[in-house]
Amino acid sequence: MPGPNYKNYNYNKMNYKNLLIKALLWGFFLFLSFCNPSVQNNKESLLLLLLNNQNISNNNNQSLCEINFSLQNTSLFNKIIEAPGATYSGFKDPNKAINGICGAGKTSGSTDVYSLQSSSNSTYCKQNEKCLVLEIENKKILDGPGIDIVVFENPFCYGGENNCNNARFMEPVILEVSYDGNNWCGWNPQYIGSDTSLTNLRKPMNWQRFAGIEPVLFNQKNWQYSENDIFDPSKAGGDGFDLGDSNFGQSGEGCNSTIKNQILTNGFIYLRLTSAVSRGFIYDSSSFDQTADIDGVIARYITNR
Ligand SMILES: [Ca+2]
Ligand SMILES: [Ca+2]
Ligand SMILES: [Ca+2]
Known part of the structure:
Protein backbone atom coordinates (compact mmCIF):
# COMPACT_ATOMS: atom_id res chain seq x y z
CA MET A 1 0.00 0.00 0.00
CA PRO A 2 1.45 3.40 -0.93
CA GLY A 3 2.73 5.41 2.04
CA PRO A 4 2.83 9.18 2.47
CA ASN A 5 6.06 9.57 0.54
CA TYR A 6 5.14 7.25 -2.29
CA LYS A 7 5.42 9.05 -5.60
CA ASN A 8 4.83 8.00 -9.16
CA TYR A 9 2.86 9.20 -12.12
CA ASN A 10 -0.35 7.38 -11.24
CA TYR A 11 -0.19 8.58 -7.66
CA ASN A 12 0.16 12.21 -8.77
CA LYS A 13 -2.64 11.73 -11.28
CA MET A 14 -4.88 10.28 -8.55
CA ASN A 15 -3.85 13.12 -6.25
CA TYR A 16 -4.97 15.75 -8.76
CA LYS A 17 -8.24 13.90 -9.25
CA ASN A 18 -8.69 13.64 -5.46
CA LEU A 19 -7.86 17.30 -5.03
CA LEU A 20 -10.32 18.35 -7.73
CA ILE A 21 -13.13 16.24 -6.24
CA LYS A 22 -12.30 17.49 -2.73
CA ALA A 23 -12.22 21.11 -3.90
CA LEU A 24 -15.64 20.70 -5.55
CA LEU A 25 -17.10 19.06 -2.42
CA TRP A 26 -15.63 21.67 -0.08
CA GLY A 27 -16.94 24.39 -2.41
CA PHE A 28 -20.38 22.81 -2.30
CA PHE A 29 -20.21 22.54 1.49
CA LEU A 30 -19.15 26.18 1.86
CA PHE A 31 -21.99 27.18 -0.48
CA LEU A 32 -24.45 25.22 1.71
CA SER A 33 -22.97 26.83 4.83
CA PHE A 34 -23.38 30.26 3.30
CA CYS A 35 -27.00 29.60 2.33
CA ASN A 36 -27.95 27.95 5.59
CA PRO A 37 -25.95 28.79 8.74
CA SER A 38 -27.39 25.77 10.53
CA VAL A 39 -25.37 23.56 8.21
CA GLN A 40 -22.15 25.22 9.32
CA ASN A 41 -20.00 22.99 11.53
CA ASN A 42 -22.48 20.18 11.10
CA LYS A 43 -20.13 17.25 11.30
CA GLU A 44 -22.68 14.83 9.95
CA SER A 45 -23.15 16.75 6.70
CA LEU A 46 -19.43 17.19 6.33
CA LEU A 47 -18.67 13.56 7.04
CA LEU A 48 -21.32 12.37 4.62
CA LEU A 49 -19.84 14.53 1.91
CA LEU A 50 -16.35 13.35 2.70
CA LEU A 51 -17.41 9.74 2.97
CA ASN A 52 -18.92 10.07 -0.49
CA ASN A 53 -15.68 11.64 -1.59
CA GLN A 54 -13.76 8.70 -0.18
CA ASN A 55 -15.99 6.24 -1.97
CA ILE A 56 -15.50 8.10 -5.22
CA SER A 57 -11.81 8.78 -5.13
CA ASN A 58 -9.99 7.06 -2.32
CA ASN A 59 -10.71 3.40 -2.89
CA ASN A 60 -6.99 2.67 -3.16
CA ASN A 61 -6.52 3.70 0.51
CA GLN A 62 -3.91 6.34 -0.30
CA SER A 63 -3.01 8.63 2.54
CA LEU A 64 -4.73 12.00 2.65
CA CYS A 65 -1.80 13.34 4.63
CA GLU A 66 1.15 14.81 2.73
CA ILE A 67 4.29 14.76 4.86
CA ASN A 68 6.72 17.58 4.16
CA PHE A 69 7.85 18.04 7.75
CA SER A 70 9.46 14.89 9.11
CA LEU A 71 10.33 14.28 12.74
CA GLN A 72 14.00 13.94 13.70
CA ASN A 73 14.28 13.70 17.48
CA THR A 74 10.68 13.00 18.41
CA SER A 75 8.46 10.28 16.96
CA LEU A 76 4.98 9.45 15.85
CA PHE A 77 3.46 6.38 17.41
CA ASN A 78 4.06 4.32 14.30
CA LYS A 79 2.87 0.78 14.96
CA ILE A 80 -0.66 -0.54 15.48
CA ILE A 81 -0.80 -3.09 18.29
CA GLU A 82 -4.57 -3.49 18.36
CA ALA A 83 -7.38 -1.82 16.44
CA PRO A 84 -10.47 -3.84 17.37
CA GLY A 85 -13.22 -3.72 14.77
CA ALA A 86 -11.09 -1.97 12.14
CA THR A 87 -12.06 -2.69 8.52
CA TYR A 88 -9.00 -0.93 7.02
CA SER A 89 -11.23 1.15 4.77
CA GLY A 90 -12.04 4.87 4.87
CA PHE A 91 -12.33 6.23 8.42
CA LYS A 92 -12.04 2.68 9.72
CA ASP A 93 -8.45 2.37 8.50
CA PRO A 94 -6.20 2.62 11.60
CA ASN A 95 -3.18 3.44 9.41
CA LYS A 96 -4.56 6.98 9.42
CA ALA A 97 -3.64 7.16 13.12
CA ILE A 98 0.04 6.40 12.38
CA ASN A 99 0.61 7.95 8.93
CA GLY A 100 1.28 11.52 10.04
CA ILE A 101 -0.73 14.46 11.30
CA CYS A 102 -2.70 16.78 9.07
CA GLY A 103 -4.60 19.12 11.37
CA ALA A 104 -7.27 21.28 9.77
CA GLY A 105 -7.15 24.28 12.11
CA LYS A 106 -9.46 25.59 14.79
CA THR A 107 -12.72 25.58 12.90
CA SER A 108 -12.62 22.26 11.08
CA GLY A 109 -11.62 18.69 11.78
CA SER A 110 -9.02 16.70 9.89
CA THR A 111 -10.25 13.80 7.78
CA ASP A 112 -6.89 12.03 7.95
CA VAL A 113 -8.13 10.14 10.97
CA TYR A 114 -9.08 6.72 12.31
CA SER A 115 -12.49 6.53 13.98
CA LEU A 116 -12.13 4.25 16.99
CA GLN A 117 -13.99 0.94 16.67
CA SER A 118 -14.68 -1.91 19.09
CA SER A 119 -14.75 -5.68 19.24
CA SER A 120 -15.75 -8.37 21.71
CA ASN A 121 -12.37 -10.05 21.09
CA SER A 122 -10.07 -7.25 22.25
CA THR A 123 -7.04 -8.16 24.35
CA TYR A 124 -5.07 -4.93 24.89
CA CYS A 125 -8.24 -2.85 24.63
CA LYS A 126 -11.14 -3.58 26.96
CA GLN A 127 -13.73 -5.72 25.24
CA ASN A 128 -16.44 -3.79 23.39
CA GLU A 129 -14.78 -0.43 24.04
CA LYS A 130 -13.99 1.87 21.10
CA CYS A 131 -10.25 1.77 21.33
CA LEU A 132 -6.84 1.75 19.68
CA VAL A 133 -3.46 0.62 21.05
CA LEU A 134 -0.25 1.95 19.50
CA GLU A 135 3.47 1.80 20.15
CA ILE A 136 6.66 3.31 18.74
CA GLU A 137 8.43 0.37 17.17
CA ASN A 138 11.46 -0.79 19.22
CA LYS A 139 11.27 2.30 21.43
CA LYS A 140 9.95 3.25 24.84
CA ILE A 141 8.75 6.63 26.00
CA LEU A 142 10.27 8.40 28.98
CA ASP A 143 9.20 11.18 31.30
CA GLY A 144 11.11 14.38 30.60
CA PRO A 145 10.59 18.08 31.25
CA GLY A 146 6.99 19.18 30.56
CA ILE A 147 4.59 17.49 28.15
CA ASP A 148 5.74 14.04 27.01
CA ILE A 149 2.97 13.03 24.58
CA VAL A 150 0.57 14.99 22.36
CA VAL A 151 -2.61 13.39 21.03
CA PHE A 152 -4.10 14.90 17.89
CA GLU A 153 -7.83 14.15 17.46
CA ASN A 154 -10.05 16.43 15.35
CA PRO A 155 -12.22 18.71 17.53
CA PHE A 156 -13.21 22.15 16.25
CA CYS A 157 -14.70 25.44 17.47
CA TYR A 158 -18.40 26.17 17.13
CA GLY A 159 -19.23 29.74 16.12
CA GLY A 160 -15.76 30.74 14.96
CA GLU A 161 -12.38 30.98 16.65
CA ASN A 162 -13.48 33.75 19.03
CA ASN A 163 -16.10 31.45 20.51
CA CYS A 164 -13.72 28.54 20.89
CA PRO A 172 -13.22 13.10 24.21
CA VAL A 173 -10.67 10.32 24.52
CA ILE A 174 -9.25 8.56 27.57
CA LEU A 175 -5.49 8.06 27.43
CA GLU A 176 -3.68 5.25 29.27
CA VAL A 177 -0.14 3.90 29.02
CA SER A 178 1.50 0.60 29.90
CA TYR A 179 4.90 -1.07 29.85
CA ASP A 180 3.58 -4.65 29.74
CA GLY A 181 0.23 -4.40 27.93
CA ASN A 182 -1.59 -5.64 31.04
CA ASN A 183 -1.44 -2.86 33.61
CA TRP A 184 -2.53 0.58 32.45
CA CYS A 185 -2.09 3.96 34.11
CA GLY A 186 -4.07 7.06 33.15
CA TRP A 187 -4.50 10.72 34.14
CA ASN A 188 -7.84 10.49 36.01
CA PRO A 189 -10.01 12.19 33.37
CA GLN A 190 -13.06 14.01 34.80
CA TYR A 191 -16.10 15.79 33.40
CA ILE A 192 -16.70 18.74 35.75
CA GLY A 193 -19.71 20.43 34.09
CA SER A 194 -22.54 21.30 36.52
CA ASP A 195 -24.90 19.31 34.31
CA THR A 196 -24.83 17.45 31.02
CA SER A 197 -26.66 20.08 28.95
CA LEU A 198 -25.34 20.61 25.43
CA THR A 199 -24.08 24.06 26.50
CA ASN A 200 -21.98 22.60 29.28
CA LEU A 201 -20.70 19.53 27.51
CA ARG A 202 -19.46 21.71 24.64
CA LYS A 203 -17.31 23.80 27.00
CA PRO A 204 -13.71 22.55 26.78
CA MET A 205 -12.89 23.52 30.39
CA ASN A 206 -15.44 20.98 31.60
CA TRP A 207 -13.31 18.14 30.21
CA GLN A 208 -10.23 17.73 32.36
CA ARG A 209 -7.34 15.54 31.28
CA PHE A 210 -9.01 14.02 28.21
CA ALA A 211 -7.62 13.99 24.68
CA GLY A 212 -9.83 15.18 21.84
CA ILE A 213 -10.35 18.63 23.39
CA GLU A 214 -7.92 20.99 21.61
CA PRO A 215 -8.24 21.67 17.87
CA VAL A 216 -5.28 20.55 15.77
CA LEU A 217 -3.09 23.26 14.25
CA PHE A 218 -0.11 20.96 13.60
CA ASN A 219 0.01 19.85 10.00
CA GLN A 220 3.03 18.02 8.59
CA LYS A 221 2.29 19.33 5.12
CA ASN A 222 3.02 22.98 5.89
CA TRP A 223 4.49 23.22 9.43
CA GLN A 224 6.58 26.40 9.69
CA TYR A 225 7.79 26.03 13.27
CA SER A 226 10.38 23.83 14.97
CA SER A 257 2.18 3.18 42.85
CA THR A 258 4.67 0.42 41.94
CA ILE A 259 3.46 0.27 38.33
CA LYS A 260 3.34 4.05 38.10
CA ASN A 261 6.87 4.44 39.45
CA GLN A 262 8.17 1.77 37.08
CA ILE A 263 6.77 3.81 34.18
CA LEU A 264 8.27 7.02 35.55
CA THR A 265 11.66 5.35 35.94
CA ASN A 266 11.83 3.06 32.91
CA GLY A 267 9.29 4.49 30.50
CA PHE A 268 6.25 2.95 28.83
CA ILE A 269 5.69 1.07 25.58
CA TYR A 270 1.95 0.87 24.87
CA LEU A 271 -0.48 3.76 24.44
CA ARG A 272 -4.22 3.04 24.74
CA LEU A 273 -6.80 5.47 23.40
CA THR A 274 -10.42 4.80 24.38
CA SER A 275 -13.46 6.82 23.36
CA ALA A 276 -14.89 8.37 26.56
CA VAL A 277 -18.39 7.27 25.59
CA SER A 278 -17.26 3.66 26.04
CA ARG A 279 -16.59 4.41 29.73
CA GLY A 280 -19.98 6.04 30.30
CA PHE A 281 -19.16 9.71 29.74
CA ILE A 282 -21.78 11.97 28.17
CA TYR A 283 -21.57 12.61 24.45
CA ASP A 284 -22.49 15.43 22.08
CA SER A 285 -25.78 14.39 20.47
CA SER A 286 -24.62 15.74 17.10
CA SER A 287 -21.75 13.28 16.96
CA PHE A 288 -21.95 11.43 13.67
CA ASP A 289 -20.83 8.01 14.88
CA GLN A 290 -20.35 8.45 18.65
CA THR A 291 -16.66 7.80 18.54
CA ALA A 292 -13.38 9.70 18.54
CA ASP A 293 -11.07 10.16 15.56
CA ILE A 294 -7.29 9.89 15.89
CA ASP A 295 -5.04 11.77 13.45
CA GLY A 296 -1.85 10.76 15.25
CA VAL A 297 0.15 10.85 18.47
CA ILE A 298 3.68 12.15 19.06
CA ALA A 299 6.12 11.41 21.88
CA ARG A 300 8.99 13.66 22.82
CA TYR A 301 11.47 11.63 24.89
CA ILE A 302 12.14 8.26 23.32
CA THR A 303 14.87 5.71 23.82
CA ASN A 304 15.71 2.16 22.76
CA ARG A 305 14.10 -0.61 24.79
CA1 LIG B 1 7.05 15.02 31.56
CA1 LIG C 1 -13.72 13.80 16.32
CA1 LIG D 1 -3.25 10.91 10.39
Whole structure:
Protein backbone atom coordinates (compact mmCIF):
# COMPACT_ATOMS: atom_id res chain seq x y z
CA MET A 1 0.00 0.00 0.00
CA PRO A 2 1.45 3.40 -0.93
CA GLY A 3 2.73 5.41 2.04
CA PRO A 4 2.83 9.18 2.47
CA ASN A 5 6.06 9.57 0.54
CA TYR A 6 5.14 7.25 -2.29
CA LYS A 7 5.42 9.05 -5.60
CA ASN A 8 4.83 8.00 -9.16
CA TYR A 9 2.86 9.20 -12.12
CA ASN A 10 -0.35 7.38 -11.24
CA TYR A 11 -0.19 8.58 -7.66
CA ASN A 12 0.16 12.21 -8.77
CA LYS A 13 -2.64 11.73 -11.28
CA MET A 14 -4.88 10.28 -8.55
CA ASN A 15 -3.85 13.12 -6.25
CA TYR A 16 -4.97 15.75 -8.76
CA LYS A 17 -8.24 13.90 -9.25
CA ASN A 18 -8.69 13.64 -5.46
CA LEU A 19 -7.86 17.30 -5.03
CA LEU A 20 -10.32 18.35 -7.73
CA ILE A 21 -13.13 16.24 -6.24
CA LYS A 22 -12.30 17.49 -2.73
CA ALA A 23 -12.22 21.11 -3.90
CA LEU A 24 -15.64 20.70 -5.55
CA LEU A 25 -17.10 19.06 -2.42
CA TRP A 26 -15.63 21.67 -0.08
CA GLY A 27 -16.94 24.39 -2.41
CA PHE A 28 -20.38 22.81 -2.30
CA PHE A 29 -20.21 22.54 1.49
CA LEU A 30 -19.15 26.18 1.86
CA PHE A 31 -21.99 27.18 -0.48
CA LEU A 32 -24.45 25.22 1.71
CA SER A 33 -22.97 26.83 4.83
CA PHE A 34 -23.38 30.26 3.30
CA CYS A 35 -27.00 29.60 2.33
CA ASN A 36 -27.95 27.95 5.59
CA PRO A 37 -25.95 28.79 8.74
CA SER A 38 -27.39 25.77 10.53
CA VAL A 39 -25.37 23.56 8.21
CA GLN A 40 -22.15 25.22 9.32
CA ASN A 41 -20.00 22.99 11.53
CA ASN A 42 -22.48 20.18 11.10
CA LYS A 43 -20.13 17.25 11.30
CA GLU A 44 -22.68 14.83 9.95
CA SER A 45 -23.15 16.75 6.70
CA LEU A 46 -19.43 17.19 6.33
CA LEU A 47 -18.67 13.56 7.04
CA LEU A 48 -21.32 12.37 4.62
CA LEU A 49 -19.84 14.53 1.91
CA LEU A 50 -16.35 13.35 2.70
CA LEU A 51 -17.41 9.74 2.97
CA ASN A 52 -18.92 10.07 -0.49
CA ASN A 53 -15.68 11.64 -1.59
CA GLN A 54 -13.76 8.70 -0.18
CA ASN A 55 -15.99 6.24 -1.97
CA ILE A 56 -15.50 8.10 -5.22
CA SER A 57 -11.81 8.78 -5.13
CA ASN A 58 -9.99 7.06 -2.32
CA ASN A 59 -10.71 3.40 -2.89
CA ASN A 60 -6.99 2.67 -3.16
CA ASN A 61 -6.52 3.70 0.51
CA GLN A 62 -3.91 6.34 -0.30
CA SER A 63 -3.01 8.63 2.54
CA LEU A 64 -4.73 12.00 2.65
CA CYS A 65 -1.80 13.34 4.63
CA GLU A 66 1.15 14.81 2.73
CA ILE A 67 4.29 14.76 4.86
CA ASN A 68 6.72 17.58 4.16
CA PHE A 69 7.85 18.04 7.75
CA SER A 70 9.46 14.89 9.11
CA LEU A 71 10.33 14.28 12.74
CA GLN A 72 14.00 13.94 13.70
CA ASN A 73 14.28 13.70 17.48
CA THR A 74 10.68 13.00 18.41
CA SER A 75 8.46 10.28 16.96
CA LEU A 76 4.98 9.45 15.85
CA PHE A 77 3.46 6.38 17.41
CA ASN A 78 4.06 4.32 14.30
CA LYS A 79 2.87 0.78 14.96
CA ILE A 80 -0.66 -0.54 15.48
CA ILE A 81 -0.80 -3.09 18.29
CA GLU A 82 -4.57 -3.49 18.36
CA ALA A 83 -7.38 -1.82 16.44
CA PRO A 84 -10.47 -3.84 17.37
CA GLY A 85 -13.22 -3.72 14.77
CA ALA A 86 -11.09 -1.97 12.14
CA THR A 87 -12.06 -2.69 8.52
CA TYR A 88 -9.00 -0.93 7.02
CA SER A 89 -11.23 1.15 4.77
CA GLY A 90 -12.04 4.87 4.87
CA PHE A 91 -12.33 6.23 8.42
CA LYS A 92 -12.04 2.68 9.72
CA ASP A 93 -8.45 2.37 8.50
CA PRO A 94 -6.20 2.62 11.60
CA ASN A 95 -3.18 3.44 9.41
CA LYS A 96 -4.56 6.98 9.42
CA ALA A 97 -3.64 7.16 13.12
CA ILE A 98 0.04 6.40 12.38
CA ASN A 99 0.61 7.95 8.93
CA GLY A 100 1.28 11.52 10.04
CA ILE A 101 -0.73 14.46 11.30
CA CYS A 102 -2.70 16.78 9.07
CA GLY A 103 -4.60 19.12 11.37
CA ALA A 104 -7.27 21.28 9.77
CA GLY A 105 -7.15 24.28 12.11
CA LYS A 106 -9.46 25.59 14.79
CA THR A 107 -12.72 25.58 12.90
CA SER A 108 -12.62 22.26 11.08
CA GLY A 109 -11.62 18.69 11.78
CA SER A 110 -9.02 16.70 9.89
CA THR A 111 -10.25 13.80 7.78
CA ASP A 112 -6.89 12.03 7.95
CA VAL A 113 -8.13 10.14 10.97
CA TYR A 114 -9.08 6.72 12.31
CA SER A 115 -12.49 6.53 13.98
CA LEU A 116 -12.13 4.25 16.99
CA GLN A 117 -13.99 0.94 16.67
CA SER A 118 -14.68 -1.91 19.09
CA SER A 119 -14.75 -5.68 19.24
CA SER A 120 -15.75 -8.37 21.71
CA ASN A 121 -12.37 -10.05 21.09
CA SER A 122 -10.07 -7.25 22.25
CA THR A 123 -7.04 -8.16 24.35
CA TYR A 124 -5.07 -4.93 24.89
CA CYS A 125 -8.24 -2.85 24.63
CA LYS A 126 -11.14 -3.58 26.96
CA GLN A 127 -13.73 -5.72 25.24
CA ASN A 128 -16.44 -3.79 23.39
CA GLU A 129 -14.78 -0.43 24.04
CA LYS A 130 -13.99 1.87 21.10
CA CYS A 131 -10.25 1.77 21.33
CA LEU A 132 -6.84 1.75 19.68
CA VAL A 133 -3.46 0.62 21.05
CA LEU A 134 -0.25 1.95 19.50
CA GLU A 135 3.47 1.80 20.15
CA ILE A 136 6.66 3.31 18.74
CA GLU A 137 8.43 0.37 17.17
CA ASN A 138 11.46 -0.79 19.22
CA LYS A 139 11.27 2.30 21.43
CA LYS A 140 9.95 3.25 24.84
CA ILE A 141 8.75 6.63 26.00
CA LEU A 142 10.27 8.40 28.98
CA ASP A 143 9.20 11.18 31.30
CA GLY A 144 11.11 14.38 30.60
CA PRO A 145 10.59 18.08 31.25
CA GLY A 146 6.99 19.18 30.56
CA ILE A 147 4.59 17.49 28.15
CA ASP A 148 5.74 14.04 27.01
CA ILE A 149 2.97 13.03 24.58
CA VAL A 150 0.57 14.99 22.36
CA VAL A 151 -2.61 13.39 21.03
CA PHE A 152 -4.10 14.90 17.89
CA GLU A 153 -7.83 14.15 17.46
CA ASN A 154 -10.05 16.43 15.35
CA PRO A 155 -12.22 18.71 17.53
CA PHE A 156 -13.21 22.15 16.25
CA CYS A 157 -14.70 25.44 17.47
CA TYR A 158 -18.40 26.17 17.13
CA GLY A 159 -19.23 29.74 16.12
CA GLY A 160 -15.76 30.74 14.96
CA GLU A 161 -12.38 30.98 16.65
CA ASN A 162 -13.48 33.75 19.03
CA ASN A 163 -16.10 31.45 20.51
CA CYS A 164 -13.72 28.54 20.89
CA ASN A 165 -13.52 28.60 24.68
CA ASN A 166 -17.33 28.57 24.93
CA ALA A 167 -18.32 25.95 22.41
CA ARG A 168 -16.53 23.14 20.69
CA PHE A 169 -17.44 19.96 18.95
CA MET A 170 -15.50 17.34 20.88
CA GLU A 171 -15.35 13.56 21.10
CA PRO A 172 -13.22 13.10 24.21
CA VAL A 173 -10.67 10.32 24.52
CA ILE A 174 -9.25 8.56 27.57
CA LEU A 175 -5.49 8.06 27.43
CA GLU A 176 -3.68 5.25 29.27
CA VAL A 177 -0.14 3.90 29.02
CA SER A 178 1.50 0.60 29.90
CA TYR A 179 4.90 -1.07 29.85
CA ASP A 180 3.58 -4.65 29.74
CA GLY A 181 0.23 -4.40 27.93
CA ASN A 182 -1.59 -5.64 31.04
CA ASN A 183 -1.44 -2.86 33.61
CA TRP A 184 -2.53 0.58 32.45
CA CYS A 185 -2.09 3.96 34.11
CA GLY A 186 -4.07 7.06 33.15
CA TRP A 187 -4.50 10.72 34.14
CA ASN A 188 -7.84 10.49 36.01
CA PRO A 189 -10.01 12.19 33.37
CA GLN A 190 -13.06 14.01 34.80
CA TYR A 191 -16.10 15.79 33.40
CA ILE A 192 -16.70 18.74 35.75
CA GLY A 193 -19.71 20.43 34.09
CA SER A 194 -22.54 21.30 36.52
CA ASP A 195 -24.90 19.31 34.31
CA THR A 196 -24.83 17.45 31.02
CA SER A 197 -26.66 20.08 28.95
CA LEU A 198 -25.34 20.61 25.43
CA THR A 199 -24.08 24.06 26.50
CA ASN A 200 -21.98 22.60 29.28
CA LEU A 201 -20.70 19.53 27.51
CA ARG A 202 -19.46 21.71 24.64
CA LYS A 203 -17.31 23.80 27.00
CA PRO A 204 -13.71 22.55 26.78
CA MET A 205 -12.89 23.52 30.39
CA ASN A 206 -15.44 20.98 31.60
CA TRP A 207 -13.31 18.14 30.21
CA GLN A 208 -10.23 17.73 32.36
CA ARG A 209 -7.34 15.54 31.28
CA PHE A 210 -9.01 14.02 28.21
CA ALA A 211 -7.62 13.99 24.68
CA GLY A 212 -9.83 15.18 21.84
CA ILE A 213 -10.35 18.63 23.39
CA GLU A 214 -7.92 20.99 21.61
CA PRO A 215 -8.24 21.67 17.87
CA VAL A 216 -5.28 20.55 15.77
CA LEU A 217 -3.09 23.26 14.25
CA PHE A 218 -0.11 20.96 13.60
CA ASN A 219 0.01 19.85 10.00
CA GLN A 220 3.03 18.02 8.59
CA LYS A 221 2.29 19.33 5.12
CA ASN A 222 3.02 22.98 5.89
CA TRP A 223 4.49 23.22 9.43
CA GLN A 224 6.58 26.40 9.69
CA TYR A 225 7.79 26.03 13.27
CA SER A 226 10.38 23.83 14.97
CA GLU A 227 10.01 20.23 16.09
CA ASN A 228 9.98 21.41 19.70
CA ASP A 229 7.05 23.73 18.89
CA ILE A 230 4.88 20.65 18.29
CA PHE A 231 4.77 20.53 22.09
CA ASP A 232 3.65 24.16 22.37
CA PRO A 233 -0.18 24.02 22.47
CA SER A 234 -0.47 27.66 21.33
CA LYS A 235 1.30 26.74 18.09
CA ALA A 236 0.38 23.11 17.44
CA GLY A 237 -2.86 22.57 19.34
CA GLY A 238 -3.55 18.98 20.37
CA ASP A 239 -3.81 17.52 23.85
CA GLY A 240 -0.56 17.28 25.79
CA PHE A 241 0.05 14.78 28.59
CA ASP A 242 2.85 14.85 31.17
CA LEU A 243 3.88 11.65 32.94
CA GLY A 244 5.10 13.91 35.75
CA ASP A 245 1.57 15.29 36.32
CA SER A 246 0.33 14.46 39.83
CA ASN A 247 -2.84 13.04 38.25
CA PHE A 248 -0.88 10.40 36.39
CA GLY A 249 -1.44 7.02 37.99
CA GLN A 250 -4.73 8.10 39.60
CA SER A 251 -6.78 6.06 37.08
CA GLY A 252 -6.32 3.07 34.82
CA GLU A 253 -6.50 -0.70 35.02
CA GLY A 254 -4.21 -2.52 37.45
CA CYS A 255 -2.37 0.74 38.11
CA ASN A 256 -0.76 1.20 41.52
CA SER A 257 2.18 3.18 42.85
CA THR A 258 4.67 0.42 41.94
CA ILE A 259 3.46 0.27 38.33
CA LYS A 260 3.34 4.05 38.10
CA ASN A 261 6.87 4.44 39.45
CA GLN A 262 8.17 1.77 37.08
CA ILE A 263 6.77 3.81 34.18
CA LEU A 264 8.27 7.02 35.55
CA THR A 265 11.66 5.35 35.94
CA ASN A 266 11.83 3.06 32.91
CA GLY A 267 9.29 4.49 30.50
CA PHE A 268 6.25 2.95 28.83
CA ILE A 269 5.69 1.07 25.58
CA TYR A 270 1.95 0.87 24.87
CA LEU A 271 -0.48 3.76 24.44
CA ARG A 272 -4.22 3.04 24.74
CA LEU A 273 -6.80 5.47 23.40
CA THR A 274 -10.42 4.80 24.38
CA SER A 275 -13.46 6.82 23.36
CA ALA A 276 -14.89 8.37 26.56
CA VAL A 277 -18.39 7.27 25.59
CA SER A 278 -17.26 3.66 26.04
CA ARG A 279 -16.59 4.41 29.73
CA GLY A 280 -19.98 6.04 30.30
CA PHE A 281 -19.16 9.71 29.74
CA ILE A 282 -21.78 11.97 28.17
CA TYR A 283 -21.57 12.61 24.45
CA ASP A 284 -22.49 15.43 22.08
CA SER A 285 -25.78 14.39 20.47
CA SER A 286 -24.62 15.74 17.10
CA SER A 287 -21.75 13.28 16.96
CA PHE A 288 -21.95 11.43 13.67
CA ASP A 289 -20.83 8.01 14.88
CA GLN A 290 -20.35 8.45 18.65
CA THR A 291 -16.66 7.80 18.54
CA ALA A 292 -13.38 9.70 18.54
CA ASP A 293 -11.07 10.16 15.56
CA ILE A 294 -7.29 9.89 15.89
CA ASP A 295 -5.04 11.77 13.45
CA GLY A 296 -1.85 10.76 15.25
CA VAL A 297 0.15 10.85 18.47
CA ILE A 298 3.68 12.15 19.06
CA ALA A 299 6.12 11.41 21.88
CA ARG A 300 8.99 13.66 22.82
CA TYR A 301 11.47 11.63 24.89
CA ILE A 302 12.14 8.26 23.32
CA THR A 303 14.87 5.71 23.82
CA ASN A 304 15.71 2.16 22.76
CA ARG A 305 14.10 -0.61 24.79
CA1 LIG B 1 7.05 15.02 31.56
CA1 LIG C 1 -13.72 13.80 16.32
CA1 LIG D 1 -3.25 10.91 10.39
